Amino acid sequence: GHDWGYGVEDGPSLWHQNYPIAKGSRQSPIDILPQTASHDPSLGPIALKYDQCTSINIANNGHSVVVEFEDSDDRSVIQGGPLDNPYRLKQFHFHWGGKGCRGSEHTVEGHSYASELHLVHWNAVKYETFGEAATAPDGLAVLGIFLETGDDHRWLHTITDALYMVKFKGSVTNFKSFNPKCLLPSSLHYWTYLGSLTTPPLHESVTWIVLKEPIAVSEKQMSKFRMLLFTGEEEDQRMRMENNFRPPQPLKGRKVRSSN
Numbered sequence: 201g202h203d204w205g206y207g208v209e210d211g212p213s214l215w216h217q218n219y220p221i222a223k224g225s226r227q228s229p230i231d232i233l234p235q236t237a238s239h240d241p242s243l244g245p246i247a248l249k250y251d252q253c254t255s256i257n258i259a260n261n262g263h264s265v266v267v268e269f270e271d272s273d274d275r276s277v278i279q280g281g282p283l284d285n286p287y288r289l290k291q292f293h294f295h296w297g298g299k300g301c302r303g304s305e306h307t308v309e310g311h312s313y314a315s316e317l318h319l320v321h322w323n324a325v326k327y328e329t330f331g332e333a334a335t336a337p338d339g340l341a342v343l344g345i346f347l348e349t350g351d352d353h354r355w356l357h358t359i360t361d362a363l364y365m366v367k368f369k370g371s372v373t374n375f376k377s378f379n380p381k382c383l384l385p386s387s388l389h390y391w392t393y394l395g396s397l398t399t400p401p402l403h404e405s406v407t408w409i410v411l412k413e414p415i416a417v418s419e420k421q422m423s424k425f426r427m428l429l430f431t432g433e434e435e436d437q438r439m440r441m442e443n444n445f446r447p448p449q450p451l452k453g454r455k456v457r458s459s460n
């Protein structure tokens with residue numbers, strides 16, 4: 201059910217009531233301190249094999265806008281870096297702020313970006329299903345990419361032009377053959393640490409890989425995310441979908457490593 205959200209009555213500071221792991225020892229997101237992140241020469245580059253990727257649809261799940269992928273085989277995977285296996289792409293989604301406000305989940309020395317893109321992958325080598333992987337400590341790998349406002353992003357238009365079709369919570373529409381490779385920055389240098397889902401159920405099952413270089417998107421493109429609604433078509437109170445981000449959580453002694 202709809203037992204959590206980003207409002208005053210159901211927001212991140214209250215999630216621990218239904219999801220006690222919210223106060224766990226490896227929660228996400230975190231504030232990343234580049235000077236403290238240890239440069240680990242054993243950390244190789246990440247490899248993204250998205251060429252054969254097959255997007256299926258784009259949906260408004262009442263918390264974000266999500267593009268789902270066909271994940272019945274290893275056609276779209278992330279591997280290398282901190283990962284021992286290839287992890288299969290399952291979906292990507294965004295977190296963002298209000299007009300001109302900040303909206304990323306991870307922060308860098310306290311600096312927030314306008315938005316953050318998450319590409320969710322699961323360890324299909326070790327686990328049978330996504331659901332099983334989502335509760336395992338090495339089950340998921342999420343690639344985080346910061347979005348900052350600036351020039352128009354030529355490929356983000358494919359997504360922002362489709363948002364009007366999924367305005368309401370529960371709406372879904374076809375979204376075929378979108379390759380998220382076009383959303384990557386030029387550098388794949390990253391920070392990595394062990395964390396969790398940033399939304400309930402907040403499972404501590406994520407190896408986070410956060411790219412250092414943001415991508416630029418225009419304020420006009422960002423404004424299209426904000427025309428989405430948290431609420432369904434049948435609900436009379438229309439609530440604009442914005443500020444759907446969890447603030448940074450305690451590091452609790454964790455080490456953040458840097459690729460280079």
Ligand SMILES: NS(=O)(=O)c1ccc(C(=O)O)c(S(=O)(=O)NCCc2ccccc2)c1
Binds near residue numbers: 320397399
């Ligand atoms: N910010 S995040 O990357 O942590 C994240 C946010 C939302 C979701 C989601 O469920 O849509 C996901 S998810 O696709 O990984 N689903 C997690 C909840 C879930 C667990 C087990 C089975 C189905 C869904 C991840």
Ligand SMILES: [Zn+2]
Binds near residue numbers: 293294295318398
């Ligand atoms: Zn996310």
